[in-house]
Amino acid sequence: MEKFKFDETLQLKILTKSQVESMHEKALYVLENLGIIFAYEEALDLLEQAGCDVDRETQKVKFPRELVEKCITSAPSTFDLYDREGNFYCTFGDGKTRFNPGSSASNVLESDGDTVRLSNVKDLKLLTKVAQSLPHIDFVSSSIVCEEAPGELGSQYLYYTEMQNSIKPIIGGATDAAGVPRTFKLLTAVLGSEENVRKKPYTIFDICVTSPLKWSHIGARNIIDCARMDIPINLISAQIAGATGPITLAGCILNHTVEILAGLVLAQVTKPGHPVSYGGAPCIFNMKTMYTPMEAMECSMITAAYSQMGHYYGLPVHTYAAMSDAKIVDYQAGSETARSGLMAMMAGCSNVSGPGGLNVIAEMSIEKLVIDNDYIGTLKHLEKGIRFDETTLAADLLLEVGSGGNFMTQKHTLKNYKKEHNYSNITMNYQERAAWAKEGKPTIMDKARAYVEDIDKQTICPLSEDQRKALDAAFIEVCADAGLSEDVAKDLIKKYDEA
Structure with a gap:
């Protein structure tokens, strides 16, 4: 994608070209005149050296226009991702929308579809295996916060679990200041060398700004x-419209633009050309219920608008969608998942985090993840568009079959039905009623539950013995670095093995 240009592809566009340009100008105005806080000394040093106006007492940084636009230009429009085995996986930002489960859920909805409890390592292990098995879930993610993991360890126990149960790239992150170097040790153990970690990126690190207008010491160091x-x-940017961001949608989009551009500048002055995705997790504050939904229509509208800003800057775009604020897998869950997922794809998002998520992503349902996979399959079928050539137009076939004919017996049908129609379905019901009744009238949750139970019995893409030994050793080292004893580390490894 070109920088400071308008994407002319067929996408959902909620802002006009002049509104995009105005949003950019207003963001530069705020960055130059108000600035944003960076609560980390080294970040202040780097930004000051790059030409920013830094107030050490308030930790506020003001950005010259020329520096912001220079950093936007230096950030790449695409970057390659690799799998756990070092094989090329995809080009991130290539125009396709990819999906991963929701992140950081403290609770899980059990398979009965009603019981909610704290999440544990067994849940993450199973969810990662299921995500690996599903054809339309592209990445795995730190989707569950295991209650066994000590607070000092940050997200490293999550990486430890995910890398053992999937070869797909990981959408992860850290909850602690030292999270990146600690995770780097785990990645090195599995990938075999620091060079492999650097040259063949296997994870994307989510890093959140503290809205409004502050990068914490954790975020800045990360x-x-x-x-x-x-x-x-x-x-x-995970601002809440009406609480940590303006109540107006346009104001939220401006706040989002300012926050993300400030973080992008820090990344680029640290290392010009470093790959950065333009992400968000918009919420609103519901003044009636005092709740903060992530899947209200307003959230999707904010996503569509900041996606246009990301495309204007020539960057890959991320959002949270294809999930629900519902508490069970019901009509609300289905409608919100479908609407937000479709809007995110139509807005040209490179990555959508959220499938399986419920209740402002505080809860994960592994069964919903399976159901969402089926819906995402229909989105990807739509994304392919309509094949348009002499074969698919079938003009000669129409002449051959003629009025009142039948196409079921034609070779053309046999050759093309799998290319034209989507058959990658696990849970949806496309039978006539009698056939469904004969099978016992299974519900969509029944089918999802059966699929998860089957995956639970399987061993999926385990690490080699040498990789596992290296990972265990690195994990013990990471625990020590976090101030945890070797006994604690070994107990966590044991809990993983027993899960």
């Missing part, structure tokens, strides 16, 4: 560490 260790970054 940005710097990722840039220095060649780990691609997904910058996320």
Whole structure:
């Protein structure tokens, strides 16, 4: 994608060209005249050296226009991702929309579809196996916060679990300042060398700004560490309209633009050309219920608008969608998942986090993840568009079959039905009623539950013995670095093995 240009592809566009340009100008105005806080000394040093106006007492940084636009230009429009085995996986930002499960859920909805409890390592292990098995879930993610993991360990126990149960790239992150170098040790153990970690990126690090207009010491250090260790970054603004961001949607989009551009500048002055994704997790504050939904229509509208800004800057775009604020897998869950997922894809998002997520992504349902996979399959079928050539137009076939004819017996049908129609379905019901009744009238949750139970019995893409030994050793080292004893580390490894 070109920089400071309008994407002319067929996409959902909620802002006009003049509104995009105005949003950019207003963002530069705010960055230059108000600035944004960076609560990390090294970030202040780097930004000051790059030409920013830094107030050490308030930790506020003001950005000259020329520097912001220079950094936008230096950030790449695409970057390559690799799998756990070092094989090329995809080009991120290539125009396709990819999906991964929701992130950081503290609770899980059990398979009965009603019981909610704290999440544990067994849940993450199973969810990662299921995500690996599903054809339309492209990445795995730190989707569950395991209650066994000590607070000092940050997200490293999550990476430890995910890398053992999937070869797909990981959408992860850290909850602690030292999270990046610690995760780098785990990645090195599995990938075999630091060079492999740097040259064949296997994870994208989500890093969240503290809205409004502040990068914490954790976020700022994570940005710097990722840039220095060649780990691609997904910058996320998770403002809440009416609480941590303006109540107006346009104001939220402006706040989002300012926050993400400030983080992008820090990444680029640390290492010019470092890959950065333009991400977000928009919420609104419902003044009636005092709740903060992520899947209200307004959230999708904000996503569509900031996607246009990301495309204007020539960057890959990320959002949270294809999930629901519902508490069970019901009509609300289905309608919100479908609407937000479709709008995110039509807005040209490169990556959508959220499938399986419920209740402002505080909860994960593994069964819903399976159901969402089926819906995402229909989105990807739509994304392919309509094949248009002499074969698919079938003009000669129409002449051959003629009025009142039948196409079921034609070779043309046999050759093309799998190319034209989507058959990658696990849970949806496309039978006539009698056939469905004969099978016992299974519900969509029944089918999802059966699929998960089958995957639970399987061993899926385990690490080699040498990789596992190296990972265990690195994990013990990471725990020690976090101030945890070797006994604690070994107990966590044991809990993983027993899960």
